[in-house]
Amino acid sequence: MKLQKSILLLAVSFLPLCYGFITENSELESTYLSSNEDIPIYNFESLKPLLNTNSDKVHIVNFWAMWCAPCVKELPILKEYEANNPNVEILLVSLDFPENIETKLKPFLKKKGITSKVVLLDDPDANSWIDKIDPNWSGAIPFTIIFNNKNRSYHERAFANLQDLENEINKTIKDN
Amino acid sequence: MKTNNVFFTAILMASSFLITVGSYAQDRKGPPRGGGHNPEQTKTLEEIGGYKIGDVATDFKLKNVNGNMFSLSDIKNAKGYIVVFTCNECPFAKMYENRLIALHNEYAPKGYSVIAINPNVSESNQNESYGAMQKRAKEKGFTFVYLADEGQKIAPQYGAVRTPHVFILDKERKVQYIGTIDDNARSAEDVKVKYVENAIKALEKDEKPNPSFTKAIGCPVKLAYN
The missing domain is CATH 1.20.5 (Single alpha-helices involved in coiled-coils or other helix-helix interfaces)
Incomplete structure (x- = not known):
């Protein structure tokens, strides 16, 4: 009992x-x-596979955050490129904070009409992984990797406009 | 029968609770935060410009939030300097404000003062104006100087690219450490390696800081020379 x-x-x-x-x-x-409502949280190890590909398609991985003004300014350029080139694989790696996903990040993406895939990188000891992405990267964002299975380039700066981004892509992806 | 029912309910409840908790845990991928990776840096700031370890850093004369001009040479009997490029608005800079105050309070009496410099100061940005700096310093009770790098004369010479970005100088103003304050911006409690503190402790023992160069995610310094 x-x-x-x-x-x-x-x-x-x-x-x-x-x-x-x-x-x-x-x-x-x-x-x-609904689209882009699932924003998974990654650490560096789980993000790493997304920084390489076996495909000859153009891949763009852009590290950004809502708190980074030049990053926010750059997003429409990536968006425009994606609209013109539906075949491109764009991944936006947000360095915003996990507690802001629901309250700030999702509303922000919705407002900006961003439909590219977004993941959030939450791995505080950045000094341990920045060099593994690119030893030349200081850690400042925006930072963009353009790559396919053959070529690769790193850009620690914001693209000024669509032409600028297209030039860098053309310079990087030479043989397809 | 009754006992069975209660038992069954209890088990069902408990297991559904555990399952939900379990699936939640999986939502956050990956290993524990932090982790003991190799903090050593392979690259200098050469590509970006700015100082390398061992370079003699320039002194300066910048306006402090109290209205006076301030130079490193104003600190008498300094054994070294913790020069931090930071600003008002950057979330990373904000997360480190309390830790900067603690660093200054601990190490200024020992000869190592924090000297905060805002490279983003701009009268056209109301959040980074000199007035906003004064307000922030007062609100947070900064115990260290907070200087306006008007016209961005100093940050490019040092090679400050993000906020916060620390340069530890020794007595002769030779750069001994460049990088981040510790290995966890978001949570002071979860810090495993205090890079700046370790560097100062090394200098106190007349040793070279190791590592002497670290990286971190931070807000980009809005460089006028970019």
């Missing part, structure tokens, strides 16, 4: 917790359906 009571108590005490989690989860799932 005593045991029964304590089990009941245990069950009851778990109840609110479960509901909390379940509701939160189903909310999350429902948002997966």
Whole structure:
């Protein structure tokens, strides 16, 4: 009898917790359906595979953040390039903070009409991974990698305009 | 039967709780934050310009938030200098404000003062104006000088590319360390390596800081010379 009571108590005490989690989860799932509503959080090791490809398609990986003014200014250039070149693979690696995904990042992307894939890199000891991406990178953003399976270039600066970006892509991706 | 039901409910509840928690944990990919990787830097700031380890850094005369002009030579009996390029608005700079105050309070009496320089000061940006700097210094109770690098005369010479960006100079103003304050901007509690503090401790022992060069994500210095 005593045991029964304590089990009941245990069950009851778990109840609110479960509901909390379940509701939160189903909310999350429902948002997966709309475009760019799922922003996964990566660390450097899990991001690394996305910085290489076997394909000869043009890939652009852009490190940026909402708090970085030149980055925000550059986003429309990437967006325009993507619109003109649907075959390009663009990945926006946000260095914003995980706690801001729902409240700031998603509304920001929606407002700017950004549909490129966005992931969030949360790996605080940047000194340990900046060199693994590019030893020439100081850590300042925006920082962009243009690559395919054969060629690769790194850009620690904001592209001035579409022409600038196209030039860099053409310089990098020579033989296809 | 009743006992069974209760048991069943309890197990169901407990397991569903554990499953949800488990799936949550998986949402955040990857290993523990921080991690003991090799902090050594392979590259100098040569490509960017600015100082290399061992170069003698320039002194300067910049306006402090208290209205006076300030030079490194104003600090009497300095054993070294913790020169930090920082600003008002950058979230990374803000996250380090309290740690800069703590550093200054700890090490200024030992001969190593924090000297904060804002390379982004601009009268056309209300958040980075001299007045905004004064306000921020007052709000946060900066115990160190906070200088306006008007016309960006000093940051390019040092090679400051992001905020915060630290240059530790020894008594002779020779650059002994360039880089980040520690290995975790977002959470002071989770810091594993205090690069700046370790560098000062090395200098106190007459040793070379190791590492003497680190990198970090930070806000880009809005360089006029870019």
